[in-house]
Amino acid sequence: xxxLDIFSYAYSGIRLRKLRAALTTLGIVIGIAAIVALxxxxxxxxxxxxxxxxxxxxxxVLTVTAGRGLGFGLGGVSSGTSEEYLTLNDARAIxxxxxxxxxxxxxxxxxxxxxxxxxxxxxxxxxxxxxYSQLYDTSFIAESGSIPLNPENDSIILGARIVxxxxxxxxxxxxxxYINVTWITGSITRPVVMNYVxxxxxVLKEIGGFSISGPxxxxxxxxxxxxxxxxxxxRVNQILVQLVNGDQTTIDSVTASVESLFDDKVSVLSPAAxxxxxxxxxxxxxxxxxxxxxxxxxxxxxxxxxxxIVSVMERTREIGILKSLGMKNKTVLVIFLCEAAxxxxxxAVIGIGFGYGLSSFVARFGLALMGGxxxxxxxxQRAGSVFNITPVLTPIVILGALxxxxxxxxxxxxxxxxxxxxxxxxxxxxYE
Numbered sequence: 001x002x003x004l005d006i007f008s009y010a011y012s013g014i015r016l017r018k019l020r021a022a023l024t025t026l027g028i029v030i031g032i033a034a035i036v037a038l039x040x041x042x043x044x045x046x047x048x049x050x051x052x053x054x055x056x057x058x059x060x061v062l063t064v065t066a067g068r069g070l071g072f073g074l075g076g077v078s079s080g081t082s083e084e085y086l087t088l089n090d091a092r093a094i095x096x097x098x099x100x101x102x103x104x105x106x107x108x109x110x111x112x113x114x115x116x117x118x119x120x121x122x123x124x125x126x127x128x129x130x131x132y133s134q135l136y137d138t139s140f141i142a143e144s145g146s147i148p149l150n151p152e153n154d155s156i157i158l159g160a161r162i163v164x165x166x167x168x169x170x171x172x173x174x175x176x177x178y179i180n181v182t183w184i185t186g187s188i189t190r191p192v193v194m195n196y197v198x199x200x201x202x203v204l205k206e207i208g209g210f211s212i213s214g215p216x217x218x219x220x221x222x223x224x225x226x227x228x229x230x231x232x233x234x235r236v237n238q239i240l241v242q243l244v245n246g247d248q249t250t251i252d253s254v255t256a257s258v259e260s261l262f263d264d265k266v267s268v269l270s271p272a273a274x275x276x277x278x279x280x281x282x283x284x285x286x287x288x289x290x291x292x293x294x295x296x297x298x299x300x301x302x303x304x305x306x307x308x309i310v311s312v313m314e315r316t317r318e319i320g321i322l323k324s325l326g327m328k329n330k331t332v333l334v335i336f337l338c339e340a341a342x343x344x345x346x347x348a349v350i351g352i353g354f355g356y357g358l359s360s361f362v363a364r365f366g367l368a369l370m371g372g373x374x375x376x377x378x379x380x381q382r383a384g385s386v387f388n389i390t391p392v393l394t395p396i397v398i399l400g401a402l403x404x405x406x407x408x409x410x411x412x413x414x415x416x417x418x419x420x421x422x423x424x425x426x427x428x429x430x431y432e
Contacts, residue, residue, distance in 0.1 A: 007338055014339055017311070021343060024307045027300025028347025028409060029354060032401050034293035036355025040391035041363060042286045048389050049282075050275065060246035061135065061214075063269040064094065064239040064258055084265055085235040088224075093261060094241055099254045101244050104131035105236035107227050113162070113220065114180040115173045120165065124181065124220050126227025129157075132215075135242050140215045145175035145202035153226045156181075156198035160206035161217040175200050181222075185232065196230050198222065246272070297404060300347075301412035304340060308416035312336070316423060323425040333421035340413025341406050348405025352398060359391040 014021045066084040088105050095103040106127055113120040130149045133140050140147065148155060156179065162172055173179050177200045186192035207217050228234055241258070243250050255268045312319070319332060 007342070014342060020307060020311075024304055025343050025347040025350070027303045028297070028344055028405050029351040031293065031297035031300045031408070032348050032351025032405050033355035033358060034296050035290055035404065036352050036393065036397060036401050037359040037362070037391075038289040038293055039286060039397050040356055040359045040393045041389065042282065042289065043392040043394060043397070044359075044363065044389045046279065046282050047392055049278065059271050059275075060243045061271065062241040062243065062251070062254065062258070063271075064241060065237065065267050065269070067265065068267055086239055086266070087234055087236060090262075091236070091239045094239060094258060097254060097257045097261070099244055099250050099257075100241055102131060102135055102240075102242040104128050104135060104240050105224060106238045106240065107224060107231065107233065107236045108238075109183055109227070109231055111181050111183040111220075113172075114182065115177060118170075118172050120162065120172060122162065122218065122220060124183075124222055124227070126222050126224040126231075128224055129221070132221070135240055136215050139205075139207050141205050142202040143205040145200070147202050151201065151223045152199070153223065153229075154197065154199045155201045155223060155226075157202040157204060157221040158200060159215070159217040159219045160204050162220065163203055173200050175203060183231070194230065196226075248272070294404075297408050301408045304343065304409055305412040305416060308336065308340065308413050309419070311339075312416050312420045312423075315420075319420055319423050320425045323423070329421040332423075333417045336417030336420050337410055337413055340409040340417070343413075344406040344409025345402070347409070348402045351405065352393075352401050355401075356391060356393050363389045363391050 064086070066086050086105070091103045091105040094100060104127070106125055108123055108125045111122065111124045113122055129147055129151050133147055133149075142157070143160065145157075147157060158173060161167075163174060164170060165172055178197055179200060180195055180197055182193060182195040184191050185194055204215060204217070207215055224236075241254065243254055251270050251272065255270065258268050259266060322332065323329075
């Protein structure tokens with residue numbers, strides 16, 4: 001028998017047992033669908049995070065925080081102890097290092113914004129408007145109003161999402177409005193509530209990303225001199241260092257110089273290194289998820305083996321007739337392996353389509369029901385998702401799913417096929 005005849009015979013064997021073949025194929029479909037859904041979602045997550053990361057960060061900007069460790073965070077979180085902190089003078093000292101184009105400080109605090117009956121808990125960042133505009137000249141741009149180079153003490157700039165935090169037309173504040181900023185100071189046992197009235201002078205264009213130190217749609221910005229005065233501190237949470245270029249050599253050189261300047265008592269965060277670390281972690285997570293989904297393929301493979309063993313027993317006389325007519329053992333083996341391969345291929349193709357559809361459904365509806373991201377709370381409600389995830393089905397995932405499906409079926413169909421090929425014609429013909 002030629003190859004075409006073998007596949008035709010194998011396919012006819014599947015058609016004669018449609019229900020059994022369908023149930024066997026279902027196991028492969030579930031396994032492949034699980035793998036495809038998880039990998040396409042995780043790849044979509046990687047693409048979304050990378051895109052938002054590059055928007056929220058400038059890759060030629062280093063972030064310096066006090067103390068050793070992670071040292072980054074929102075709302076004033078820092079790795080430094082009470083004895084380890086940075087000041088505006090430290091930013092000026094860093095500016096003198098070779099390879100540094102600009103150095104600017106940020107001080108931040110979690111505050112509550114009030115406008116009418118609406119209250120918004122958010123992070124207020126005290127910045128130098130001129131330097132910050134130079135640092136993020138493509139993202140720190142006003143949609144309405146302006147970014148004053150010499151701001152008044154009560155000037156405040158809003159992130160795009162704060163104007164309409166629920167994205168349903170409810171306006172929190174606009175240019176020209178006055179909003180009240182409230183925060184808590186003092187000790188835990190004797191807290192003191194402080195407030196300050198700010199004048200909205202500008203609203204940023206929507207950035208669409210998330211950020212640790214760069215501009216964000218869910219932050220407000222005030223002059224750093226005002227922040228240090230009303231928050232009663234001369235400390236800064238971060239110092240942003242813009243380099244003359246984004247070459248790894250320059251990054252390493254400036255990082256070493258900054259650490260040496262502060263006797264290794266600071267942490268220097270490189271966005272490029274952080275992105276590489278994130279990609280490495282996500283790759284490990286993808287491998288782990290694929291292994292978990294692969295367990296379902298193992299179960300499906302055992303089911304294929306059981307079904308094919310039963311099929312061999314039912315077709316014993318048929319096999320005996322074929323072998324008595326001169327069919328070789330190798331041909332019988334190939335026929336049963338082809339049946340397994342066809343089941344695996346069909347299951348893989350259906351599983352790929354079903355898995356991508358499942359991942360799209362989860363990305364569109366499942367994540368929305370979970371509430372998404374965002375670091376602001378308006379009247380106790382989440383401010384919505386910062387970014388959307390679109391599943392990404394790469395050619396490698398498609399090819400891998402097809403190979404996994406066929407390989408699993410053939411591997412677990414090997415023993416039944418070998419058992420069929422070893423049947424003796426006389427004994428097979430006498431089998432009832």
